[in-house]
Every structure is written in structure tokens, then in C-alpha cells.
Amino acid sequence: MNNRGIPMLPRRWLKCPRMGDMILDIFIPFKTPLDNKFDHFIDPDDVFHVDDAFKTAEPYKLGLIIDLTKSRRFYNRREVTEQDCKYLKIECKGNEERPTSEQVNLFIQIVNQFLDNNTGNQKIGVHCTHGFNRTGFMIIAYLVEELNYGVDIAVQIFSDARPPGIYKADYLEDLFTRYGCIEDCPQAPSLPDWCTEDEEYSLPTPAKRKNEELCTNVDNQETVSSSKISRLSDHIEENVPFSVPTSKSFPPPPPGNPDFMEGVSKVDVLAQDSPEAHEARDLSDKLCKMGGFLFIEGHLFPATDSTSENEQEPENLEANRSEKTSKPSKRPLRFKGSQPVSITQRNIAALVNSDYCVTYKADGTRYLMLIMGPGRVYLIDRGNFVYKPNVLHFPTVSWVRENEKRGPNSGRSDFLNDPDGHLFNTLLDGELVLCHDHSKPPNISTSEISGTPRFLIYDIITLNNKPVGRSAFLNVIRQLTSKLYGPEIPVVTWD
Secondary structure (H helix, E strand, C coil), rough: CCCCCCCCCCCCCCCCCCEECCCCCCEEEECCCHHHHHHCCCCCCHHHCCHHHHHHHHHHCEEEEEEEECCCCCEEEECHHCCEEEECCCCEECCCECCCCCHHHHHHHHHHHHHHHCCCCCCCEECCCCHHHHHHHHHHHHHHHHHCCCHHHHHHHHHHHCCCCCCHHHHHHHHHHHHHHHHCCCCCCCCCCCCCCCCCCCCCCCCCCCCCCCCHHHHHCCCCCCCHHHHHHHHHHCCCCCCCCCCCCCCCCCCCCCCCCCCCCCEEEEECCCHHHHHHHHHHHHHHHHHHCCCEECEECCCHHHHHHHHHHCCCCCCCCCCCCCCCCCCCCCCCCCCCCCCCCCHHHHHCCCCCCCCCCCCCCEEEEEECCCCEEEECCCCCCEEEEECCEEECHHHHHHHHHHHHCCCHHHHHHCCCCCCCEEEEEEEEECCCCCCCCCCCCCCCCCCCEEEEEEEEEEEEEEEECCCCHHHHHHHEEEEHCECCCCHHHHH
């Protein structure tokens, strides 16, 4: 309030858009709600209470709101908790100071803790004063650090959901400095109209008082200290208990409907909320984390062979195939396969400084192929939907060699029943294509899509529960040709 007892609206808040769109089925960004003490100074059409945020988010249910403002004068947290929603605050200064690494780490910890224990498909609302710069910074950092998105793509995802996205140049520069290359940082978008058009609506800035923690504008607050973060983290553990689901509960299936590649038969579309589909998604998620990449201090690093052997071969990764790799994750899983990478100045420099393998462009559909064992081969698409081809089997090299020694009478059933005869916990990244015999004229009498299905393997992430994808690519190719297919291994495809 000012010295006349009038509550002060946050600058540029009045005409700021209320909410953005859903981001990756996790986050909903929005501006801070204001409680009813501001109502007498706002036109009814511009009022935005906490309950309005919940109504605007429908049909989604908010299960956690993360408040990134410094001020505590905008609304009472009880308005959130009365909606059966958890509330947590990370006090970020804003204005010309970006969230610190400690604050980003705390944000990631809070989000992961909530997702790990969220059984009701509830979403996370994130807001600062306007829901753009601090909010975008945190969400983008999460997409990069936890979901393996490139920073350029993560910035675009947020911009699409909350146009025009982060509009402060220093915030964008900080993101690209931390997670990419500063030379690739895009120019900040022009200030949206509401940043200037509502100055006439805002009341004058109040005079400062000695004790202004609860009443000054958020832009003038001090940044949160490490000790406060530590205390907040302790507060999370002690005062915001998360219910732990039973071992038989699963995260919700991905939204939408599965749509497998047209023209391919002998593939079952699993019920996406079935235990089989959940187990396939959960295991592919774990195998991606095991063998896909090294993520150190916000950057992706290819691991050397020695790194893979020394760091990735401990007893916890040498899990016996008769035991589960670990307890099922309760976090709503996201597709962890390859994501598009934009060509940037940094990428172009890499093309000059390093040798790259080149192949023909394939016109098909990208899938992860998960080989869990005999009769348990799955394809997972970008929507994280799971499909089960019933004609694919993968004998091991050792079984093939032993079978050759025994003679030609050993049938396929041997490797399906042999404990060491079939690949297990193997994750492949590739593309499913329809191959046509160009020696035959195309069938123009029918509009049906036809051809022989082939799965083109681009990369191995794990092989028999061992991380492979972190190795140099030529080593991955050697593993592919020596242990997955080749002159010793019968090539098994759709028939």
C-alpha cells in the first residue's frame, strides 16, 4: 500500500495476459493473481484472483503452484491450499537479476519431487509477477536439464505457449551462456503492447519504508540467499508432505490417442494405461538415463570408453535380468528419444572441426525400439505411446555361434527359451520405413500404402543392460554390426 493506504498494483500487470498454454503436459505459466484488496482499483474485467487461475486452467487440475515473486502482498497462500493444491515459493528478485543456479536447482528439485508422487495427472502452475521472464527462465532450464531439450528449442517451446516468450535480452543471454553458446542467442522480441499501454492505469510507486519486505514492489526486492533456499528446502520436506503411491500405481498415460504408422501390419496398439505399456515407458526412461548421455553442470558431454566403464558399470547397472532394474517411476514420463537440433553457428563450427557420418534421408516415422526379452519387443513413438510388434526377435551373438556349432537342426525356439539366447534391456533409436521394390511398377490401382517394413537403426542407447550410447559413434556402429546384426546374425524383419 502507499502512504494513503491504497494497495499498489504491480507495474504493467493490469493488461498482461493472464495465462499461457500447457507446456509438455507439465507446466502452465501465468501472471500472479491479486486478492480482493485490489478489486476496488481494478475494472471487473481485469480482476484475476487465485480461483480465477484455477478456473482458467480447466480442464486441467493444478496440483502445485510455484510462486517466483519476492513479494508476499499479492495474495495469501491459503487461497491456493484451500483449492487442495500445494503452494511453494522461491523468492527471485527479478528485474535485472536472473534466477541463480541454486534457485534453478531448487525449482528442479521441487518439480521432480511433485512429479514423482503425482498420481492424479495434476499440473504445475508457475508464476512470477507477469509470468514471462522468471517463469520462462525456470521452465526452460527444466526442459534443458531434465528433459534433454536444446536451449534454442526450449526457448521456442515456451514462446509458443506464452507469446512472445522471454522478452528481456539479459535473461536470454544468461540461458544461452549456461546451456548453449552465447553466439546462438536470438534477439529479444519487441516489448508486448501491454508493457507500455497500462502505465496510465498503474498508481504511483509508493514511498519506501524501513520495513518494506511485505509491501514494496517485487522488482525492488533483494535476491534470495543460499541460506533461505536451504531453509525453504527444509520447509518442503517438513511441511509439504507428498503422498507416496503404492508400488502398483502408475503415472497417467500420455494424452491423446496412439496412431501407429500406416501400412504396417502385425503390430498391436497396447492399452496405454495397461501395466505392460507403463513398464515399457518406465524402462525406456531408465535406459535413456543410463546410456544416452552425460549431463554435467547443465551441459551434454559425450563420454569416453573409460568413462563409461569406470562410471557406468557399477553394481547398480549390472542388474540381474531376473530382477527389476529399480522401482517403477511415478513421474509422468516424457518421450526421451531424439529431439530435433537446429543448425546454429556453434553447430556449423563443429562441422568444420570434427568428422561426421552422413547417410541418406529416410522418409518414415521415428521410434524408440525397446527389447526387454523374448516376446517383449516394443516401439515407442514421440507421443510416448507404446506398440508391440509380434514378429521381431533378437538372438544374441553367443547363441548364434553356439547354434552354428551344434548344427543346422537347432530351431528358433532354442534362443527364445535359452536364458542367454535373446537380447534384453536393449534400447535402439531408429526410423520405421516402408521399402519398395523399384524393379516392379508401382501399384496405382489402389490408394493403400504398401511396402516392406524395415526398422533403420540410427543409434544404440543400451545393449544388454550396458550403456553404449555414450561411447564414440564409431564404437556404437561397431557394437551395432557385431552384436545386433551382421553376417553372423539372422536379420529378422516383418514378414
